[in-house]
Amino acid sequence: MNHQVALLHPHRRKIMYIENSYEYFSKIFDNLDTAGESITEAVFENCIFQQCNFSDARFYKCKFVDCVFTSSNLSNIKVDYSKFFDVRFNESKLVGVDWTKADWPRFNFTAPISLNECIINDSSFFGLVLSELELEHCKAHDVDFRNGNFTKAKFSYTDFINSLFMKTNLREADFSEAENYDIDIFNNEIKAARFSRHEAVRLLNGLDIELVD
Secondary structure (H helix, E strand, C coil), X not given: CCCEEEEECCCCCCEEEEECCCEEXXXXXXXXXXXXXXXXXXXXXXXXXXXXXXXXXXXXXXXXXXCEEECCECXXXXXXXXXXXXXXXXXXXXXXXXXXXXCCCCCCCCCCEEEECCECCCCECCCCECCCCEEECCECCCCECCCCECCCCECCCCECCCCECCCCECCCCEECCCECCCCCCCCCECCCCEECHHHHHHHHCCCXXXXXX
């Protein structure tokens, strides 16, 4: 039996359901609560999710294409073997997400996800190739970016306190107005990356030097 999750349709005012192995096109999901639930092999294309609660939910082999999440809670979601294409997260909470479990395209010229004004603490992008990733105006504490490729990424206005960068490709990445990053210039690729002058001094932390006023 397919698992079903109740949803109030914003226009028809009738109860609808999200079913496993079902395809949804151009739907608006408003105030949907699937906390702790499991959704399998569902497809969402050109859908909008607003003020939804997906905390601790599991998306197994699901597919999201050209979707937008706004003001939603996706903390601790499981994205096992799920696919994302042009998915945007705005003003949402995505704490503790292991993005390495998703099924990413082998070849992509731009990142399949973007995050704006989101909280993504304690998440992992370890070893991922997400060129041109957009991560702007976010709180990214204790996030693992090690061994990843984030060339031409947009990291502006983001707080990276205690996040990990090691053998990370950050060529041409934009860190303007970002803060609290700890990037070893000898163990990361930062050629042509942009940093705000007042924060760029942090790049000298790995050098055995003393800074004086």
